[in-house]
Amino acid sequence: MEMPAPSQVILGKKPAIVAALRDVLPADAVIDAPEETRAYECDALSAYACQPLAVVLPRTTAEVAAALKVCHSLGVPVVPRGSGTSLAGGALPTADCVVLGIGRMNQVLETDYDNRFIRVEAGRTNLAVTGAVEAEGFFYAPDPSSQLACAISGNVAMNSGGAHCLKYGVTTNNLLGVTLVQMDGTVVEIGGPWMEAGGLDLLGVVCGSEGQLGVVTEATLRILPKPEGARPVLVGFDSNEVAGACVSDIIKAGILPVAIEFMDRPCIRATEAFAKAGYPDCEALLIIEVEGSPAEIDEQLDRIRAIALSHNPVEFREAADDDQAKRIWLGRKSAFGAMGQINDYMCLDGTIPVSSLPYVLRRIGEMSAEFGLDVGNVFHAGDGNMHPLILYNANKPGDLQRCEAFGAEILKLCVEVGGCLTGEHGVGIEKRDLMAVQFAPADLEAQMRVKDVFDPKWLLNPAKVFPLDATASRRAG
DSSP: OOOOOOOHHHHHTHHHHHHHHHHHSOGGGEEOOHHHHGGGSOOSOTTOOOOOSEEEOOSSHHHHHHHHHHHHHHTOOEEEESSSOOSSSTTOOOTTOEEEEOTTOOOEEEEETTTTEEEEETTSBHHHHHHHHGGGTEEOOOBOTTTTTOBHHHHHHHTOOBTTHHHHOOGGGTEEEEEEEOTTSOEEEEEOSSSOOSSSOHHHHHTTOTTSSOEEEEEEEEOEEOOSOEEEEEEEESOHHHHHHHHHHHHHTTOOOSEEEEEEHHHHHHHHHHHOOOOOSSSEEEEEEEESSHHHHHHHHHHHHHHHHTTOOSEEEEOOSHHHHHHHHHHHHHHHHHHHHHOEEEEOOOBOOGGGHHHHHHHHHHHHHHHTOOEEEEEEGGGTBOOEEEEEOTTSTTHHHHHHHHHHHHHHHHHHTTOBSOSSSOOTTTSGGGHHHHSOHHHHHHHHHHHHHHOTTOOBSTTSSSOHHHHHHHHHO
């Protein structure tokens, strides 16, 4: 991935920039020593790294505004950062930027169980949102695999989803309002604790904007009552294509499980060695979870069982109790870490129509042979959000480039069958140069004009989302 050359003018002004930031922020909120900024040189797309000019760690919205105002006045690019779990390079710095991390802003500001919302500082982790309300019988629905670590700010930036988004939707379906700090330090409130705000849907513009429009410091989120009950089943198959066809038939039948997750043999083996969840020895498995009253659960599982049995599964296992249910989910939640134990990999995020799953899985297998790189598939099958893990050797010259070329072909395939480049990881730097595959020039121009309005100097999250030549011309203009 190409990154723009840093501005030598900005690099030469580092002492003045750091001094200006220290004038408006507490002493411990500004980091500029190279041995300390190294911790912020990359996110979860760790194949790429670049130490930033400096890092600021504010504790309040006012401090965020003060830092942005300084950077705006001095023409310094800013990279917003939540927990750094982005898999698309969304928080990758440039050498002439200031990283603005909001991990210290993690407090619950308000809970309203009657109106079913919670307002939190956006540095709070996803799982900690549910942790704040579960004692009262509520939960926050979006649940990315990184939910233990990922911050709400990043969830809003990338419109994150998770295993249960099939029924409950992704972040945009559960986001009611945000406090947004613009690049010039202006603080704006968008949306709020009501069903729908009038006027332009600015909240829909901000959610998924990848830090291009402003820094989200607070978020008002919808919370939901816990369901009466839930039960997962595990279904094993002797081929990826058959498992994909089973998913398509379940959705086609009008059944809406809370989750349908897919894992193939490489992921199953790695997960068993790592987590020992007790998965069967098969080519592919599905984890299907339904919820509701006992009668509703039984009725849904009867229908799912009939569909699954028509595809001749090698195993159909229903959780008999909470312990078995946790073990079924244990492997899925451990999959990314388990694969990382055995190999370097790049995790993709294309989304496709569910009916195309059998074809796309077959083509990925064929392309794997063509590129000479193995692939592990683990993804949210119910809504077609695929996460192929391309295995490569980071120490072997040329392997990363071959991996990226393979990944680009998979993402092009997703668009070709009627899908899109990303479901929840965002574009970042990973898919930046593929945007023209999905969007016509007029579409990209419309998106860039929105950024022009929010960030006229194009200082926020540089070198992300839009092709580099378009970014360069915008900044020059």
